[in-house]
Amino acid sequence: MTVQTPTDTASVDSIIDALYDTVSGPAGSRDFDRLRALFLPDARLIPAEPVADNHTAGQALDSAAFIAAVTPKLSTQPCYEVEIARRTERFGPIAHAWSTYESRESADGEPFVRGINSIQLLHKDGRWWVVTIFWSKETEHQQIPTRYSHRSPAAQN
Structure with a gap:
């Protein structure tokens, strides 16, 4: 297994790319x-929404609890989660990204779910850190707004 490299956390783009890749x-x-x-x-x-039978919607998970919740599903089902759009804002050492994603069973397959990740980041100790990821999936009654279906201009300092 590969451990995080400095390139994974060098920029907002690289840390979000690493999140999806992992x-x-x-x-x-x-x-x-x-x-x-x-x-x-x-x-x-x-x-x-719940990520597993024993996790309720809105429950804040640490990384260990999240990994425990998704491991059974990922061990038996392929999942390629890809970012399709992002809106990012930055002020000094903090950044917020609305990252629209699709999950697929193959890298080029049709999406079986779409949603938005709200990702908060902190620049500290010469690198970017993920502070919070809060997400919701698209449903028939909760469609992804057009403003979240394309990339915004680059984040400003």
């Missing part, structure tokens, strides 16, 4: 050491 792939294990290395200690992952 959870994507064929059925089987993932590089969860690399994933853990992207998060600030005590970072939180908050699904708006």
Whole structure:
């Protein structure tokens, strides 16, 4: 398994790319050491819907609880989660990204789910850290707004 490299955390773009890369792939294990290395200690992952039978919507998970919740599904089902659009804003050492994603069973397959990740980041100690990921999936009654279906201009300092 690969551990996080400095290039994974050098920019907002690179850390978000690393997030998607670590959870994507064929059925089987993932590089969860690399994933853990992207998060600030005590970072939180908050699904708006349950990620497993024992996790309720809105429950704040640490990286260990998130990994425990998704491992059974990822070990038996391929999942390629790809970013299709992003809107990013930055002020000094903090950044916020609305990252629209699609999950597919193959790298070029049709999406089986779409949604938006709200990702908060902190620049500290010469690198970017994920502080929080809060997400919700698209449904028939909750469609992704047009403004989140394309990339915004580059984040400003």
